[in-house]
Amino acid sequence: MTQRAAECPGCGAPLRFAWSSAVQTACPYCHAIIVRHDLDLERVGEVADLPPDASPIQIGTEGQFDSKGFLVVGRIRYAWAQGNWNEWHIAFNDGTNGWLADAQLTYAVSFLRPNEAPAVDPNALRAGQVFNFENRSYVLTTLTTASYVGFEGELPFTTAGRQDMLFADLRTEDAHFATLDFSDPQPVLYLGRELPYEELKLKNVRLFEGW
Amino acid sequence: MSGPVVEPAVVKGAKPITCPNCGGTVELRGFAHTRTAVCIQCLSVIDATSPELQILARFDEQMRARPVLPLGTRGKFGEVPYEVIGFQVRTTWSDGLAYSWHEYLLFNPYAGFRYLTLYNGHWNFVRALAGVPRYTIEAGRKAAVSGTVTYRHYQHATATTTFVMGEFPWAVQAGEQVEFDDFIAPPRVLSREVSAGEINWSGGDYIAGVDVWKAFGLAGEPPRVDGISPNQPSPYPQKVRHLWGDFLKLAVVWLGVLLLFNVISTGRQFLSETVRMTPAEGVAAPAAFTGSFDVKDTESALTVEVKATDSDAPALQASLVDRSTSRTVPLGLVEQGQKSSGWRDEYRSGKLAPGTWAVRLEPEVNEEKRPGAYEIKVRREAKGAGWVWFALILLLIPPIVATLQASGFESRRWSESDYGGGS
Numbered sequence: 001m002t003q004r005a006a007e008c009p010g011c012g013a014p015l016r017f018a019w020s021s022a023v024q025t026a027c028p029y030c031h032a033i034i035v036r037h038d039l040d041l042e043r044v045g046e047v048a049d050l051p052p053d054a055s056p057i058q059i060g061t062e063g064q065f066d067s068k069g070f071l072v073v074g075r076i077r078y079a080w081a082q083g084n085w086n087e088w089h090i091a092f093n094d095g096t097n098g099w100l101a102d103a104q105l106t107y108a109v110s111f112l113r114p115n116e117a118p119a120v121d122p123n124a125l126r127a128g129q130v131f132n133f134e135n136r137s138y139v140l141t142t143l144t145t146a147s148y149v150g151f152e153g154e155l156p157f158t159t160a161g162r163q164d165m166l167f168a169d170l171r172t173e174d175a176h177f178a179t180l181d182f183s184d185p186q187p188v189l190y191l192g193r194e195l196p197y198e199e200l201k202l203k204n205v206r207l208f209e210g211w
Numbered sequence: 212m213s214g215p216v217v218e219p220a221v222v223k224g225a226k227p228i229t230c231p232n233c234g235g236t237v238e239l240r241g242f243a244h245t246r247t248a249v250c251i252q253c254l255s256v257i258d259a260t261s262p263e264l265q266i267l268a269r270f271d272e273q274m275r276a277r278p279v280l281p282l283g284t285r286g287k288f289g290e291v292p293y294e295v296i297g298f299q300v301r302t303t304w305s306d307g308l309a310y311s312w313h314e315y316l317l318f319n320p321y322a323g324f325r326y327l328t329l330y331n332g333h334w335n336f337v338r339a340l341a342g343v344p345r346y347t348i349e350a351g352r353k354a355a356v357s358g359t360v361t362y363r364h365y366q367h368a369t370a371t372t373t374f375v376m377g378e379f380p381w382a383v384q385a386g387e388q389v390e391f392d393d394f395i396a397p398p399r400v401l402s403r404e405v406s407a408g409e410i411n412w413s414g415g416d417y418i419a420g421v422d423v424w425k426a427f428g429l430a431g432e433p434p435r436v437d438g439i440s441p442n443q444p445s446p447y448p449q450k451v452r453h454l455w456g457d458f459l460k461l462a463v464v465w466l467g468v469l470l471l472f473n474v475i476s477t478g479r480q481f482l483s484e485t486v487r488m489t490p491a492e493g494v495a496a497p498a499a500f501t502g503s504f505d506v507k508d509t510e511s512a513l514t515v516e517v518k519a520t521d522s523d524a525p526a527l528q529a530s531l532v533d534r535s536t537s538r539t540v541p542l543g544l545v546e547q548g549q550k551s552s553g554w555r556d557e558y559r560s561g562k563l564a565p566g567t568w569a570v571r572l573e574p575e576v577n578e579e580k581r582p583g584a585y586e587i588k589v590r591r592e593a594k595g596a597g598w599v600w601f602a603l604i605l606l607l608i609p610p611i612v613a614t615l616q617a618s619g620f621e622s623r624r625w626s627e628s629d630y631g632g633g634s
Contacts, residue, residue, distance in 0.1 A: 054320065198322070
């Protein structure tokens with residue numbers, strides 16, 4: 001993993017990228033939202049502080065998935081009617097990236113599957129519908145209308161202009177997990193697996209008072 | 212991995228809130244996960260997510276129940292410590308009767324949420340399922356498959372939340388109803404809950420009250436167990452297996468005894484001889500005698516076999532003669548057989564004293580005109596071993612009783628299900 005140094009276009013502070021392909025990051029000093037266009041960095045706004053949460057994960061947490069080590073480099077926070085959840089952006093040693101979702105302390109790791117999303121009308125989706133992805137049968141379990149709360153760290157895309165969006169969560173019989181993300185006009189598919197906390201072998205997690 | 216060195220941040224516990232209704236202090240244990248908290252004094256359900264602390268509902272004081280696991284207690288399950296942070300009573304009505312159970316919400320800031328359920332002294336350790344079970348049919352009934360296990364449908368019912376205490380990561384409503392289905396594969400249970408269009412599957416493992424008490428380090432005795440719970444492991448299958456195993460072992464021993472006994476008490480042949488009877492011209496053949504044989508110990512029930520190799524051979528009457536006293540002892544005819552190649556009579560003696568004996572053969576009156584050749588055999592039959600078989604039947608009783616008990620346990624298990632024979 002390369003650590004490319006650059007200067008914040010807002011305050012001139014040095015910026016380090018933990019993941020070389022990051023498209024958006026936040027300046028830890030002036031809280032500017034910075035979007036990268038090839039070599040140019042553009043300041044597009046200012047991050048708001050994320051409301052407090054109780055996730056044990058933070059930027060810099062390390063873990064393992066399928067025996068590959070990863071580092072948490074960013075996150076997006078979403079809110080829905082019954083609470084909120086985090087999508088932690090994780091970077092693997094080999095330069096690939098994925099997502100570690102943490103919703104009420106249930107954890108799922110998933111990966112973008114470019115161009116594999118089915119052409120479905122989000123309004124026609126219903127719980128119980130079955131989809132086949134990569135030879136597995138997924139049942140649609142929940143449709144969640146979420147709102148974008150904020151982000152921190154490095155992301156593989158820009159979150160500019162995000163507001164309400166629809167997510168369809170699907171599961172297999174054996175804990176495989178799929179998300180259809182309708183944030184953009186073209187739905188995007190993520191495939192992965194839910195797994196218990198201890199299997200992630202997380203290090204650099206937050207500590208909890210009294211625990 | 213060359214990530215930045217991170218000093219772990221410490222998440223501070225949430226400050227207690229003040230009940231907007233009665234001013235009581237409501238402690239919070241679930242950090243930012245807690246969405247609703249219940250005031251222990253006035254049973255107000257408070258929205259803990261906003262500073263306004265809106266009261267969402269209030270439970271009836273009459274419904275107040277006492278948790279047997281106090282809020283704030285910690286217990287270890289598989290090396291992971293969990294704290295009891297919530298308690299609710301759920302009730303289902305069937306034929307006008309209310310059935311209530313306890314649900315304890317357990318929290319660990321890393322591993323997440325688990326539940327302990329308590330009904331009639333029976334406990335289950337429950338977690339949300341990561342996968343979605345698949346439906347199937349097992350023995351003509353609805354069933355669900357999760358992993359490699361098939362769970363049989365037990366019941367469909369509606370549960371109403373009748374009392375809550377503590378705090379929850381969801382919005383608690385008074386009288387909230389869920390429809391649920393239980394599927395069992397003892398000691399496991401799968402539950403499918405539907406509320407407000409959302410479907411949640413969970414999986415539970417039966418756990419003994421003493422193990423719950425041990426996990427939490429509680430003093431005293433857990434609540435008394437009453438009846439059989441749907442996914443309670445039956446104590447009988449193991450017992451049945453053991454008893455049938457014991458039976459098989461004993462049966463092998465008895466078989467050995469039987470064989471040994473047969474070797475010792477084999478039959479013995481005292482005499483085997485061919486006797487020819489030839490009538491003189493027009494005159495009946497006289498009675499004939501076989502050679503003599505010695506009986507050393509008192510014998511009872513010797514078998515005397517008279518076999519004619521020609522079916523036309525005249526019929527005979529056989530008896531035994533004590534050679535030393537010439538006393539004749541009648542024989543009882545026990546079997547008669549007729550074949551194209553001859554006939555066969557079998558006699559049985561009474562008790563015989565030691566001595567020298569012979570078989571006396573006398574032609575029947577109206578059969579005297581023809582000659583005949585007869586094979587005569589005197590032997591002692593191997594002793595019957597009926598008592599050994601009787602012993603085997605006695606040995607069968609314990610495994611059969613246990614098998615019946617096992618099936619009785621299963622009937623009782625299912626008696627309160629949707630498929631029960633009774634009410």
